[in-house]
Amino acid sequence: MGAQALHFRILTRLEVIPDEGGPxxxxxxxxxALCALLLAGEQGLSPGExxxxxxxxxxxRDGSLKTCxxxxxxxxxxRIPAGGSGGYRIEFDPADTLDAHRFRALVADSADAVRRGExxxxxxxxxxxxxxxxxxxxPLADLPDHTARLRLLRDELVFERRAAQISLFRERIHLxxxxxxxxxxxxxxxxxxxxxxxHALLMTALYRSGYRxxxxxxxxxxxxxxxxxxxxxxxxxxxxxxxxxxxDDEALVLDTRAPAPAAAAPAQAPPPPPLAQLPxxxxxxxxxxxxxxxxxxxxxxxxxxxxxxxASLIGPPGVGKSALAIHIAHRLRAAFPDGQIYxxxxxxxxxxxxAAEVLGELLAFMGAPADSLPASTGERAALFRSMLxxxxxxxxxxxxxGAEHVQPFLPGTAGCAVIVTSRAYLTGGxxxxxxxxxxxxxxxxxxxxxxxxxxxxxxxxxxxADEVMAAxxxxxxxxxxxxxxxxxxxxxxxxxxxxxxxxxLRALRANEMTVSASIADSYDALPGPAKQAFRVLALAGPxxxxxxxxxxxxxxxxxxxxxxxxSDRSLLVTVSAGTVGQPRYRQHDLLRDYAEAQLQxxxxxxxxxxxxxxxxxxxxxxxxxxxxxxEPHFPRPARLNVELFAPDEARHLIDSGPGVWFIxxxxxxxxxxxxxxxxxxxxxxxxxxLRLSSFLCHQSxxxxxxxMWDRVMTAAxxxxxxxxxxxxxxxxxxxVARQPGDEPRAVQxxxxxxxxxxxxxxxxxxxxxxxxxxLVGHRQHTLDAAAADAERGLKLAREVEDAPSEVACLRVxxxxxxxxxxxxxxxxxxxxxxxxAEKLARxxxxxxxxxxxxxxxxxxKIAAGHHDQALELCDHGRVLGQETGxxxxxxxxEEFAGDALAGLDxxxxxxxRYTRAAGLFEIAADDRRPSLCRVRIAAMYAAQGSLDxxxxxxxxxxxxxxxxxxxxxxxxxxxxxxxx
Numbered sequence: 001m002g003a004q005a006l007h008f009r010i011l012t013r014l015e016v017i018p019d020e021g022g023p024x025x026x027x028x029x030x031x032x033a034l035c036a037l038l039l040a041g042e043q044g045l046s047p048g049e050x051x052x053x054x055x056x057x058x059x060x061r062d063g064s065l066k067t068c069x070x071x072x073x074x075x076x077x078x079r080i081p082a083g084g085s086g087g088y089r090i091e092f093d094p095a096d097t098l099d100a101h102r103f104r105a106l107v108a109d110s111a112d113a114v115r116r117g118e119x120x121x122x123x124x125x126x127x128x129x130x131x132x133x134x135x136x137x138x139p140l141a142d143l144p145d146h147t148a149r150l151r152l153l154r155d156e157l158v159f160e161r162r163a164a165q166i167s168l169f170r171e172r173i174h175l176x177x178x179x180x181x182x183x184x185x186x187x188x189x190x191x192x193x194x195x196x197x198x199h200a201l202l203m204t205a206l207y208r209s210g211y212r213x214x215x216x217x218x219x220x221x222x223x224x225x226x227x228x229x230x231x232x233x234x235x236x237x238x239x240x241x242x243x244x245x246x247x248d249d250e251a252l253v254l255d256t257r258a259p260a261p262a263a264a265a266p267a268q269a270p271p272p273p274p275l276a277q278l279p280x281x282x283x284x285x286x287x288x289x290x291x292x293x294x295x296x297x298x299x300x301x302x303x304x305x306x307x308x309x310x311a312s313l314i315g316p317p318g319v320g321k322s323a324l325a326i327h328i329a330h331r332l333r334a335a336f337p338d339g340q341i342y343x344x345x346x347x348x349x350x351x352x353x354x355a356a357e358v359l360g361e362l363l364a365f366m367g368a369p370a371d372s373l374p375a376s377t378g379e380r381a382a383l384f385r386s387m388l389x390x391x392x393x394x395x396x397x398x399x400x401x402g403a404e405h406v407q408p409f410l411p412g413t414a415g416c417a418v419i420v421t422s423r424a425y426l427t428g429g430x431x432x433x434x435x436x437x438x439x440x441x442x443x444x445x446x447x448x449x450x451x452x453x454x455x456x457x458x459x460x461x462x463x464x465a466d467e468v469m470a471a472x473x474x475x476x477x478x479x480x481x482x483x484x485x486x487x488x489x490x491x492x493x494x495x496x497x498x499x500x501x502x503x504x505l506r507a508l509r510a511n512e513m514t515v516s517a518s519i520a521d522s523y524d525a526l527p528g529p530a531k532q533a534f535r536v537l538a539l540a541g542p543x544x545x546x547x548x549x550x551x552x553x554x555x556x557x558x559x560x561x562x563x564x565x566x567s568d569r570s571l572l573v574t575v576s577a578g579t580v581g582q583p584r585y586r587q588h589d590l591l592r593d594y595a596e597a598q599l600q601x602x603x604x605x606x607x608x609x610x611x612x613x614x615x616x617x618x619x620x621x622x623x624x625x626x627x628x629x630x631e632p633h634f635p636r637p638a639r640l641n642v643e644l645f646a647p648d649e650a651r652h653l654i655d656s657g658p659g660v661w662f663i664x665x666x667x668x669x670x671x672x673x674x675x676x677x678x679x680x681x682x683x684x685x686x687x688x689x690l691r692l693s694s695f696l697c698h699q700s701x702x703x704x705x706x707x708m709w710d711r712v713m714t715a716a717x718x719x720x721x722x723x724x725x726x727x728x729x730x731x732x733x734x735x736v737a738r739q740p741g742d743e744p745r746a747v748q749x750x751x752x753x754x755x756x757x758x759x760x761x762x763x764x765x766x767x768x769x770x771x772x773x774x775l776v777g778h779r780q781h782t783l784d785a786a787a788a789d790a791e792r793g794l795k796l797a798r799e800v801e802d803a804p805s806e807v808a809c810l811r812v813x814x815x816x817x818x819x820x821x822x823x824x825x826x827x828x829x830x831x832x833x834x835x836x837a838e839k840l841a842r843x844x845x846x847x848x849x850x851x852x853x854x855x856x857x858x859x860x861k862i863a864a865g866h867h868d869q870a871l872e873l874c875d876h877g878r879v880l881g882q883e884t885g886x887x888x889x890x891x892x893x894e895e896f897a898g899d900a901l902a903g904l905d906x907x908x909x910x911x912x913r914y915t916r917a918a919g920l921f922e923i924a925a926d927d928r929r930p931s932l933c934r935v936r937i938a939a940m941y942a943a944q945g946s947l948d949x950x951x952x953x954x955x956x957x958x959x960x961x962x963x964x965x966x967x968x969x970x971x972x973x974x975x976x977x978x979x980x
Contacts (some may be wrong), residue, residue: 005095006076010038011103011157012134014142016076029054030072032144037080037090038098039143039153044089053144063925070960082963099132100157106132107164110171119171126168133161151293162192169201178208193225194303196238203238207245207252215245229303275339275366275393281330282323284451287444291435295328298433299394299417300335308411310418312426315437316570316588317348317518318477321421322398324437329396329419336417338391343409347401348423348521355408359384362409377408385412392416402426423522423570438573439474439588442466448476452483457494464495471501472508473589477518484510505593519594522569533562534571535602536609537587538595541671544575544584548647549668552616553609555645582653584664610675614684616645617672620665621691623651627658629848629884631694633734633771633804636846637687662695666704673708682715686724693731697738698888700926705735726756730769737776746776764805767796771808778812778819787816803840807833807849811856823864830857851880851889858896867903874900891920891929898936907940914940927964931957935973942980951977 009015014035016024026034036045036053045053051061054068069088073080081091092098106129113122133139139158145151165188172181185202192198199222206215219234219242227233234242244252295311313321329340341362345353359380366387374380388411395418400406403426410418426432440448446469450458458465472478486497488510500507508515526534536553537545551559563585566572572585587595599606622640630636643651654661669692676685689712696705713728733749736742750773757765770793777786790812797805814829830853837853840846854877861870874897881890894917901910918933934957941950954977961970 005093005097006079008038008096008098010035010140010143011099011132012137012139012141014038024075026072026075030068030075031142033068034072034076034090035140035142036144036150037088039100039140039150039157040089042089044087046087049147050088052147053150056144063922066927066963070963073959073963074956103129103132103164104160107160107167110164110167114171119175123168123171123175126164126171129164130161130168147290151297162195166195166197166201169198169205173201173205173208178205181205182209194229196222196235199234200238200241203241203245204252212245212248216242219245226303275341277342277365278329278333278340278396279326279342281327284448285323285327286448286451287440288320288324288327288437291324291437292328292331295324295419295435296332299328299332299419306414308414308416308418310406310410310420310432312420312422312432312434313437314422314425314434314570316475316573316591317423317522318475318515318590319437319439319570320476321423321437323476325396325398325419325421329394332394332417336392336394338393340394340396342396342398344398345400345405347399347405348525349399352401352405355405356380359408363387381408384409388416389413390415394419397421400424400426403432425568425570436573440476440479441474442469445469445472445474445476445479448479449483452480453486457486461494464493464498467498468494468501471498471504475515475588475590477513478504478508478515478590481508481510481513481515484513504590505597515590516594516597519591522571523594523598526565526569526571529556529558530562530565530569531598532605534566535595535599536605537566537572538592538599539606539609539613539675540587541668541675542586542589542592543667543671544586545668546582546584546650546664548649551647552645552650553613555612610679610681612645614672614676614679614681614688616647617669618684618687618691619643619646620650620654621669621688624654624658624662625691625694627654628662628694629698629886630846631697631734632848632852633768633808634693634731635802635804636844637690659695662692663699666692666695666701670704670708674711677711677715680715680719682712682719682721683724685712685715686728689728689731697735698886702735702739706732709735722756723760723762726753726760726762726765729753729756730765730772733769734772737772740779743776743780747773747780750776763796763800764802767793767800767802767805769793770796771805771812774809774812778815781819783816783819786812790816803836803843804849807837807840807853810836811853814856814860818860818863823860826860827857827864827866830860833857847880847884848886851877851884851886854880855889855892855896858893858900862896862899862903865903867900871897871900871904887920887924888926891917891924891926894920895929895933895936898933902936902940902943905943907943911937911940928961928966928969931960931964931966931973932969934960935976938973939976939980947980950980 004018004020007017007019009017014026014031016026016034018024032054033050036050047062047065051065055061055064069080078093079090079096080088106125110122110125110129113119113125139161140154143150143154145154169181169185169188172178182202182205185198185205189195189198189202199218203215203218206212206218219238222238223233233239295313298311299309301309313325315321326342329342333340343358343362345358356377359377363380363383366384368383368387374383390413392415393411395409395411395416397406397409397418397420400420400422402422402424406418406420406422406426420426420432425434439445446458446465449465449469468482469479472482482497485507486492486494489497497507505514505516523531523534533550533554537550539553540549547560547563549559550562551557554562556562563572567574567585571591572587575584575586599609619640619642622637623643623646625637626639650661669688673685673688673692676682676688689708692708693705696702696708709728709732713725713732716725716728729749730753733746733753736749737746750769753769754766754773757763757769770789774786774790774793777783777789780786790809793805794809794813797803797809810829810833814826814833816826817823817829818826834850834853834857837849841850854873858870858873858877861867861873874893877893877896878890881887881893894913898910898913898917901907901913914933914937918930918937921929921933935954938950938954938957941947941953954973958970958973958977961967961973
């Protein structure tokens with residue numbers, strides 16, 4: 001399959017046809033993904049854009065997207081490279097074809113033929129191009145239209161088709177086929193009744209066919225239609241054509257491709273010049289393609305729309321609202337030939353402009369006598385609407401304070417349109433469509449910096465440029481200030497400037513441009529309680545947060561109202577509802593810096609907010625941790641049994657789903673731990689980390705856990721608390737030990753733990769450190785050292801009654817015995833570990849040790865050849881996993897059952913258990929284990945003699961592992977397949 005050329009069709013229904021054989025079978029979801037990628041071309045689509053295109057949203061679709069693309073890669077080998085920073089795209093083989101490429105090439109060939117005077121050839125190539133769109137089939141039927149960019153690309157392609165149809169009609173008329181083309185032209189007009197080009201061609205064809213009177217009547221019909229539906233009559237070209245027909249201009253017979261000019265008309269007074277008040281467009285405007293397309297589409301609706309479209313560009317200070325509005329307005333000048341009005345209201349400044357004053361200036365500019373202007377704002381607004389009636393004018397209203405600030409400047413009749421920029425969400429205005437602006441994406445911001453200081457300079461220091469972009473947070477104002485400072489200092493290395501951005505607000509100043517000043521206008525306009533909320537939210541950290549967090553920070557019952565105020569003023573951004581189904585908010589980085597700077601001027605307020613935040617999180621995390629399985633090999637922390645700061649709403653969410661709550665708030669808890677360490681509240685940080693650690697362990701979020709414990713350990717060492725630092729180091733060592741390949745570092749950390757615990761005479765700490773070092777030693781195959789640590793650790797654990805360490809040491813001794821060829825002893829030791837784990841479960845309700853001990857017992861049973869007994873234990877373990885809600889454990893026991901059945905030479909049953917295990921691992925969001933299960937399934941196919949099927953499945957699993965970055969496992973799978 002990989003060597004065959006593939007022929008892609010998207011102009012009608014999606015089809016992929018190889019050189020040999022019929023169209024490939026592709027499911028609906030993958031059809032949408034492939035069609036979107038094909039239309040996006042070389043630029044490709046980001047993961048978010050592709051998820052939105054396929055499913056209509058990007059929420060929690062990452063796994064589904066990976067699966068979809070993995071399956072498409074199997075169908076289209078070599079055509080979809082792994083996604084990087086540039087997203088996903090189709091990579092054609094040289095012999096591949098796409099009908100859209102063929103269509104555009106044929107249209108270009110026809111244009112060349114016309115220039116050469118070969119009109120027959122032009123007609124032939126245009127007809128061939130249009131035939132690619134099928135006969136009567138809907139265009140681009142499989143293309144999803146959930147994203148603005150794809151809609152824009154679709155509209156461009158459909159427009160090119162219409163232009164090709166018009167060119168074909170024109171060339172056929174030129175060749176004398178004016179009678180034959182009449183029916184096709186009428187069908188074209190039925191599809192696009194407002195195309196003046198099609199009407200002009202029909203009138204020309206009618207005239208050349210001898211139907212002069214009908215051509216003139218058709219002009220009258222078109223005039224009435226355009227006046228009724230669009231509010232204005234035909235354009236100049238169509239009017240000139242009508243006049244030429246009326247006087248039987250001979251040019252209509254000689255050359256139809258350019259309608260003859262009208263006969264000389266009586267001189268008329270020149271019309272007044274159109275309004276042209278727009279400020280200059282930004283010459284280096286960068287990015288925002290989707291926003292430009294969506295706003296432009298909204299502002300230029302079809303002729304059946306009788307209202308005035310009002311696009312409201314909303315966003316925080318410095319995000320580029322004004323620049324975008326002016327850029328769009330310049331792009332749409334042709335659509336508003338009667339002019340463009342620009343109004344700057346200064347709504348967020350200390351002195352907003354009065355509507356009556358601004359209207360007076362506008363009316364005088366538009367020709368109203370200054371000495372007879374009405375006095376009231378309402379009368380001036382009515383006169384303004386009257387002067388715009390029947391005209392196509394675009395009004396740009398910049399920096400409005402609210403809907404009431406905008407109302408006097410809104411036109412009253414169709415044909416006009418309005419763009420408003422505001423930091424506030426405009427409410428109460430009928431017909432206002434909000435477009436919320438986010439900061440620029442990294443690549444867009446980088447392109448803007450390149451435009452300002454030069455691409456060569458950026459390319460010479462890409463890492464430093466990335467640092468500057470990270471500091472600017474995607475805010476165009478910040479990027480422009482950074483670019484201005486670097487342009488003013490051409491000899492500064494970018495890295496030098498990046499080093500000065502630790503205080504961003506101070507560094508991002510250039511002449512009169514400052515980020516702080518743009519934020520200050522919005523902050524100063526807030527009421528007092530909202531100002532306080534804005535300040536203390538700087539402590540929440542960079543992630544998104546729930547409504548109840550502000551209640552925890554301030555102890556107020558008006559949290560939702562305060563957050564809505566900040567959100568409406570674009571000082572917070574609302575993000576997706578998240579896993580718990582409730583609104584969440586985020587403060588942009590630069591705004592958070594400003595808020596933190598303001599909070600420093602309110603020391604007592606800050607101290608109280610920090611206290612409430614850390615203690616509130618401690619209460620909530622303790623409540624959630626108590627409802628989830630504990631961390632293996634460590635005792636549970638003592639419960640607080642006190643709740644002074646935790647909001648009721650958060651407690652209810654925890655009770656209804658502690659795991660879901662942890663997923664939603666994990667980043668915020670980690671931020672609270674960092675804050676506690678920075679504030680030298682390291683004991684509070686340790687308490688939070690103890691209660692978050694179990695969740696991170698069971699979610700395999702090892703990197704976050706490692707950073708957390710390293711931070712707590714460093715904070716404790718800075719305060720010379722040896723004992724607490726040793727506890728944190730042991731937890732850090734456990735996290736490192738859980739990650740394959742990092743055993744030497746774990747051993748080094750555990751040696752330091754042993755020294756510290758022995759120094760402070762902490763026997764429990766010594767026992768746990770020995771247990772962990774024994775587990776790592778077994779994995780490293782240093783069996784003697786592992787056994788020695790386990791024996792010593794077992795003795796100490798029994799002395800201090802540390803059941804988790806006792807279970808761990810017994811498990812290691814059993815595994816060592818099995819590895820040294822002593823199966824009976826291994827089974828006895830592992831059964832002892834299981835018995836102790838069962839007792840611990842009865843005493844404490846903690847069943848995680850039962851799962852671990854059972855896992856080890858099954859391992860040694862299978863190694864000893866006791867497959868029947870292992871299978872029975874697997875079924876017990878599967879039930880245990882179901883009862884505790886531990887899906888990864890349930891999946892592991894199903895996988896063990898497959899191993900036991902394979903040992904019993906029952907491959908069909910083994911395949912069933914491996915398949916269940918793969919499904920459970922997928923539910924648990926484990927990327928690696930499903931593919932490993934499929935390798936085992938392939939081995940069972942091979943055992944049944946289905947070698948082709950086995951090798952095919954093994955190769956698919958290996959490819960999936962490779963795509964996910966598990967190269968070693970992929971190589972092992974292929975090596976196994978070669979041995980079948």
